[in-house]
Amino acid sequence: MKVSQKPPFRTCCMIAFGGNDMHLDKESATPLYLQMYLRIRDDIEQGTYPCGAKLPSIRSMAENLQCSRNTVEAAYTHLVKEGFVASRPGSGYVVQDVGMLEVGTQRTEEALIGTTADGARYDFTYGNLEAGTFPALLWRTIADEVLMGAASSACNTYTDPLGEKDLRAEIAWRLATQRDVNCTPDEVVIQSGTQSSVQNLLCLFDHERDVVAMEEPGYDGVRTTFERSGFRVVPCRVVPGLANSDGRKLFFEDLEQHRPRLVYVTPSSQFPTCAVMPAVMRERLIAWADETDAYILEDDYCRDFRYRERPIPPLQSFDRNNRVIYMGTFSKSLSPALRMNYLVLPPNLMKRWREAFSEAYPTVPWLSQEVLARFMASDHWERHVRRMQVRNRRKFETLISALDRYLGGRVEVLENGTGLHLLVAVNDGRDEDELIRAAAERDVAVYGTKKYWMDPAKSRRGCILIGFSAIAEKDIEPGIKELARAWFD
């Protein structure tokens, strides 16, 4: 740990962070200690406040800002806990060497123990988020506010089965303004995860008559939900690639042949191939649904994470005849443990949903909904999402360059500048089990792709999934280096 000899920090009169004065707003609903914590953290993260600088003493900070010492102490304690600042006997509170991502890294180390199922040193798992990314302090503060306020009487009642109105309004507003999704709050339904929302959606279909289709390969969690609910599932091929004309041809051939009533697709980043569905194919898919009276379930699970090009508008925005059900989630940008996602239903299905679920209760706790609604209504939300986007973009770039450096020329990398994983194909005849085993021997966890195929015999041999949402940035390069040794030494 470097400690600069001349901390550029002034401890008297004006408390300057990153060139700006700090003002605490005593009228704000945000507690003073939280205001202080957020302000200092931002200045550290933006690099305007350098490593080695000392924070003012608790006493002088409290005097200068005319707040209590408890307030300053609470803010400092959280900064220490999350690794932004170290408390050193004799030196006071010293800013640590943290770039935006090192922050995450430092927060991570303790917590990561246990998140790696097999305890691999380098775990390229998919789905989980990096430890320390959940904004626990903000969540706690808002939850406190909700539980101690008048609204908390809702804890004693059955609430709106469609979800809380204020949360649906926040979601609808963002979808309409940021994602080109046509919707009003009344068309949004809050649900407790992709699988249970698919299960509920299927109640509007007829398992005896209606066939459902999904991409092949595709997300197995949705496939098993279809199967569990007693529907016949048919595969529509997206390989050799949605983006080229062959892939498109096969996909539509399969649709024509099976005549499904509902087709599940992941246009913004096809799972698991990462292909982006081109606009022309989106239009054709909508036209097909119009013609055949079918519905499209568009799972836009990963829209926030796109690292090279601007996203294409979702299928839903092309929809003129109520054919598209749009689905989004908070699992990738906020927390997979929150169990919250949403559906945007076209008016005709919304009417049937209301009938089918007229006697139902919601499946998501009122408190989670209310806290999330207030979080989204605050400035903190956009900043949180941007933070996650920057973090994932940096990890993606680190991963790409590590793959190039250590495995370049020896494997084929399948990615599209989207999502939270990519695929790596080892074309020397080894199958995924061999490759996973070899990696595990060097303490690297990577994952197979066979299970995403309804017909695993057709899966591409030696195609490995490498996720980067859970691993710390600093572990990516050494992890890929080890992987290269494991596979080719």
Add this chain to the structure above:
Amino acid sequence: MKVSQKPPFRTCCMIAFGGNDMHLDKESATPLYLQMYLRIRDDIEQGTYPCGAKLPSIRSMAENLQCSRNTVEAAYTHLVKEGFVASRPGSGYVVQDVGMLEVGTQRTEEALIGTTADGARYDFTYGNLEAGTFPALLWRTIADEVLMGAASSACNTYTDPLGEKDLRAEIAWRLATQRDVNCTPDEVVIQSGTQSSVQNLLCLFDHERDVVAMEEPGYDGVRTTFERSGFRVVPCRVVPGLANSDGRKLFFEDLEQHRPRLVYVTPSSQFPTCAVMPAVMRERLIAWADETDAYILEDDYCRDFRYRERPIPPLQSFDRNNRVIYMGTFSKSLSPALRMNYLVLPPNLMKRWREAFSEAYPTVPWLSQEVLARFMASDHWERHVRRMQVRNRRKFETLISALDRYLGGRVEVLENGTGLHLLVAVNDGRDEDELIRAAAERDVAVYGTKKYWMDPAKSRRGCILIGFSAIAEKDIEPGIKELARAWFD
């Protein structure tokens, strides 16, 4: 408000509450203000600390207990907020006139506005709980502890699809020791409400081959779930009463005729008739399931609330051949807005559940589960449940005596000393719509029972549901008085 002229409170040296000294445990994980709040509240509720007494001033309390004034102020503020204590200029903090139930009443008034859908002055709704009963302060404290602790890294991950181990252990331990349910934590599955757990359970059955049965009349929320999932539902009559031999005869006749594969029953308090299934019938039902290879879904939603006799052991405890699925909920004893219940599956079904949901994620947020687990592991849990039992028993007794006083001889009261509602039959030819309308004109909300019948034509005419879980005790007698006027003046 009475203020005693001679508060029996000593403000010096030893702070005596109910004859005991107060000690704050500075090493405890429970914050000091919360310890103080809980201690004073208990003494007020137990009547050891009388109405009109004054609490010591914040300053002297802080000095005597050697804690900060902020701590005392936080405790007092919560006591004031919840109506235990009033803050009077010049007199300090004065204990209010609160019996255990008046406490609820006082906490209620502000919050109740808005919980009554139609805004009726006296709302005998069923299902919702009384405002103020949710232990928001404890919940908040535990949630803070969880979110600020090392465990909070789970917020970034997908957690156990069966539910958190510690919560399942708490539930299993209570079921085994307090309810005669045979189970281990591995047989408990955490779910997000009765309807979604029934929907999930149905994934283990075959909608083409398996018929499901339910009591007639019975809980419409489960019936619509069966229907939504595409199962054929058959009614098994429980009227003129499960408890007499006719009722038993009809129920088993219907079972024999339809040969269902799954039958949904509510033995501890049949919904909506409140009948308790006698032990002999429980044995017969188990024997029937053994013989016909059928399953029984036992919904023990209201086991905690039994006001006259001790409960009969659940069907599950009679089960020797893996025929019973036991279901319980936290909606009646803790919060309907929490959306948490559980299933206890017999080993054969548990095995199939694990297979069917092997790719599934949990539907209940990790944080809710973790907070509830820690709540249940603390002393506070049993006290909370006892408090709810005492509260509901008093409301039940108040309701029964009000019905006797104002409607005695003019209506038939159908109850069994169980549950959170009872039925009132008006036998003069008026139907439920007329009776509900008449009551509404006097600002009393009561509810119909026709919707609980698959064949509403067979429902009993003029049979009205009166719930007492949401209404404040003090409103019960005036509400019934108004109801008598509405119906018979």
